[in-house]
Structures are given as C-alpha cells and as structure tokens.
Amino acid sequence: MSRLKVVPIRSREIAKNRLIRAVGRVLAREGFARLGVSAVAREAGLDRSLVYRYFGGLKALVAAYGQSAGFWPTAEELLAGEGERIRGLGPGRLMGLFFRRYLEAILRRPETLDILAWEAVERNDLTRGLEAVRAKTALEFFEHLEEDPPAGVDLTALVLILYAAANFLAVRSRLLGHLGGVDLASDEGWERVKATMDLILDKTLG
Secondary structure: OOOOOOOOOOHHHHHHHHHHHHHHHHHHHHOOOOHHHHHHHHOOOOHHHHHHHOOOHHHHHHHHOOOOOOOOOHHHHHHHHHHHHHOOOOOOHHHHHHHHHHHHHOOOOHHHHHHHHHHHOOHHHHHHHHHHHHHHHHHHHHOOOOOOOOOOOOOHHOOOOOOOHHHHHHHHHHOOOOEEEEOOOOHHHHHHHHHHHHHHHHHHHH
C-alpha cells in the first residue's frame, strides 16, 4: 500500500521562495504576455505542479511576488523606524521625505524597474494585482500625515503627478544615462531630481 510523501516544511518554503523569485526574473525579462506556469517552473528548476500545489495558480503566485520585499518597498522600509518623528512633519516635508525614500528604494530594485516598463505596454489581471500592492505602501505611509493640505490643493493629483514622474525617470534611467540634461547615472543627478520635488512640494504645500 502506497503512502503519501510528506514534504518537509523547510523544503516547501525553499521551493515557494524559488518560484516567487523566478516570477520576478521572468517578468523582468519577458513581460506579462509571455508569463506562464511552465516558464516560471522552468526558471525555478522545479516541476510546474508545485505552482498549483503551493499557490493554487499563476495569479496567486504573482500576488505573492508582489508582496515580497524584493519587488516593492513596504511602508516600514520607507519609514525606517521614524514613524513618530515623521508624524510631526508638515505635509510638504513629509511628502518630500516619502518621494526621496521611494525613489531610492525603487532604484535599488532594477528588476522592479524592468517590470514597470512592461506594465506601460501591457495591462491585465496580473498587472492590476501588482498595482494594488503599490497603492497600499503609499497609503500606509501617508497615514502619518496629520495636517491637512492648504485649501485649493488637489493632494491626490499632486501625488499622482510626482509618482508618475518618479517612476518614469527611474525606468528610463535603465536605458538612458542622461535625460533632459540631467545625469541619471549619478547621485548628483538624482539629487537634482529630489531637490526639485522638494521645491514643488514646499511651494505647493508649505
């Protein structure tokens, strides 16, 4: 009589982590349209049945990758243990700090930048799942904003514009060293970008 094979917990976690990391590599290299269970399993060097056994399918596996620290910075990473100090900042300074740390965090994640580039030309249920993760980080950080923005300021639109600018510049920096006269391959160039974002926020929010 055959007996069920018990997979050690440690081995299961190793396999799950290999599949999660493999999703990121395939997405960065091939994009969403060519992402599939077989491609991920092959990248991980594992049997495709494990995708279904551990995640139930590709969508949940991509969601697990989206929630991993390797893909996207958490609010905790951006707060860097300074939640109480940050809570006392005014809107302009708090948001300036967010965009500075956000830029630094995504620039440390070249795989993520490649995936963002694919998202610009592909959109489906998988990309929408990753978008939800990103929105969560920003919302959790901005919970530390205690002061209201000045009357007449559309804070949602302001965040959208700066967020889009940060993502665009970070993604383009993977292909271009210079853009519009700014050296995006140097710390000095990025400091110019961050200082200008600070200025916009200071003039708009005070």
